[in-house]
Amino acid sequence: MADYYPPYPPEPRVSHYYGDQMRQLFIAAAALMLIGAPFYADELRTEFPFVVVGALVLVALAALASPHKHLVFVASAIASGVGAFIYEVWALYSYQESTWVQFGLREAIAIIFLISFYFSVKTVRAGLTHMVGKHDTAGEFDET
Numbered sequence: 001m002a003d004y005y006p007p008y009p010p011e012p013r014v015s016h017y018y019g020d021q022m023r024q025l026f027i028a029a030a031a032l033m034l035i036g037a038p039f040y041a042d043e044l045r046t047e048f049p050f051v052v053v054g055a056l057v058l059v060a061l062a063a064l065a066s067p068h069k070h071l072v073f074v075a076s077a078i079a080s081g082v083g084a085f086i087y088e089v090w091a092l093y094s095y096q097e098s099t100w101v102q103f104g105l106r107e108a109i110a111i112i113f114l115i116s117f118y119f120s121v122k123t124v125r126a127g128l129t130h131m132v133g134k135h136d137t138a139g140e141f142d143e144t
Contacts, residue, residue, distance in 0.1 A: 025115055
């Protein structure tokens with residue numbers, strides 16, 4: 001039994017906190033924005049500085065995410081909402097002139113932003129109702 005290693009216990013999950021999901025989605029969006037920019041940008045010289053700044057903002061928000069920082073999730077919801085809007089509008093407005101690769105990358109980034117918007121807003125809602133870290137109780141909606 002010398003080679004037996006006990007499994008690590010799972011990390012405790014904070015109730016009503018979706019920062020881990022938002023963090024992963026923001027990192028994925030930032031990576032896809034940077035790696036895919038040469039393939040989806042119309043004018044790379046003009047657009048690339050904005051893509052880099054956007055990716056840096058996403059990574060910064062991902063790094064700042066914490067169950068104790070509700071303002072970060074408000075900023076994350078705004079950033080992901082703006083990102084979803086920009087990339088979806090870009091994808092649809094330039095659909096006729098785009099290749100399938102350009103359209104697909106823009107849509108993928110827009111969908112990642114949309115999902116991260118969902119998780120950010122869920123955490124903002126939980127923060128506003130003071131539910132972050134609290135567990136649901138049976139019968140909490142029963143009338144007394």
